[in-house]
Amino acid sequence: MFGRGFHLFTLFGFRVSVDPSWFLLAVLIVWSLARGYFPAVIEGLATDTAIWLAIAGAIGLFASIIFHEFAHALVARRFDMPISGITLFLFGGVAHLRDEPPSARAEFLVAIAGPISSYILAAGFYLLLAVTSAGDGITPLAALFSYLTLINAVLATFNLLPAFPLDGGRVLRAAVWGWTGSLRRATQVSAALGRGLGVALMALGVINIVSGDFVGGLWIGLIGFFILTAAGSTAMQVELKQTLKDIRVRDIMNSQVIAVPADITVAELVDDYFYRHFHKAFPVVRGEQVLGSVRLKDVGQVPRENWGTTSVAEILSSGNGSHVVEPGALVWDALTLMKENNVSRLMVVERGDLKGMLTMRDLMHFLAVHRELSGGPGASEPELRQVAEDRA
Structure with missing residues (x-):
């Protein structure tokens, strides 16, 4: 509030x-x-x-x-x-x-x-x-x-x-x-x-x-x-x-994740990922290891003339290492982590390997299904963030 x-x-x-x-x-x-x-x-x-x-x-x-x-x-x-x-x-x-x-x-x-x-x-x-x-x-x-x-x-x-x-x-x-x-x-x-x-x-x-x-x-x-x-x-x-309170990240996360190779250029990132899939952020991997995530905001900080020579690995956000949660973590704790980092999505990582993504949209969808099946609460994103704020 x-x-x-x-x-x-x-x-x-x-x-x-x-x-x-x-x-x-x-x-x-x-x-x-x-x-x-x-x-x-x-x-x-x-x-x-x-x-x-x-x-x-x-x-x-x-x-x-x-x-x-x-x-x-x-x-x-x-x-x-x-x-x-x-x-x-x-x-x-x-x-x-x-x-x-x-x-x-x-x-x-x-x-x-x-x-x-x-x-x-x-x-x-x-x-x-x-x-x-x-x-x-x-x-x-x-x-x-x-x-x-x-x-x-x-x-x-x-x-x-x-x-x-x-x-x-x-x-x-x-x-x-x-x-x-x-x-x-x-x-x-x-x-x-x-x-x-x-x-x-x-x-x-x-x-x-x-x-x-x-x-x-x-x-x-x-x-x-x-x-x-x-x-x-x-x-x-x-x-x-x-x-x-008892729901785990693995129960809600989306395991079908589109990951970006770390060594492609920013130009390829824009053409093959942002324009094709319309997400605002993507996990970045090298082999099986997660390096972080890349956002539209990160691309905007690179001069357009350098898109063809700059790799994705070079523009990773410095703070995105905290945007990670384990599959066995409580959704309640993940929601708090979203609030603390002012993000709407977290990478789900286990021993360095990318397992999925957890987004605010996933949480809202879960609550909508729960409401239909059990008469429980629905919630908007601001309401979910308020819950996290009270816990943070």
């Missing part, structure tokens, strides 16, 4: 990044705090003081979100669940779990850790509020702690709503999983509630807009849309993961 974004820092082995959408949220929060919240709380507040308080409030909020996500990540590490990183985005933050939890108990503890951490922060800021409050009025510092107390309590409470992908939805999924023994069934139930909450929030947003609260209504509607789409995509991802 999110790209890797801009790297901020690494803490406790977790990479913390920020999605470009986060900057819009930062501007909106600073603007709303400086123009609305702090002037309303402190009578006669100077404009520059309100701006500095708003900036401090935004920093405190984002630090609180990171704290919330770190709670998830640290508990997940306790259960040996790999976390690829934490990303701040328009609607808060997310800890990227590469795999589903190993048990309902692990799911529950990882999910509940976030809201508990936010309530702990709220209690801490409330104590600071009590210490800094003046007897005859609220000080700027007390107003800041008041905001951070409120926002952490709201963050924790909202996340406890029993709708996926919120933490409360994950707690619900853990309960249904423990009761039924089926992760797939538990995901379907919690995702359905997530979609229902998303629709309800979108409707509430429309009502607010019609009532005159355009900004508030738009924000509620956007949150509802995010929950609606996230619930649907997460349910699809779980279905895809369950379908692909």
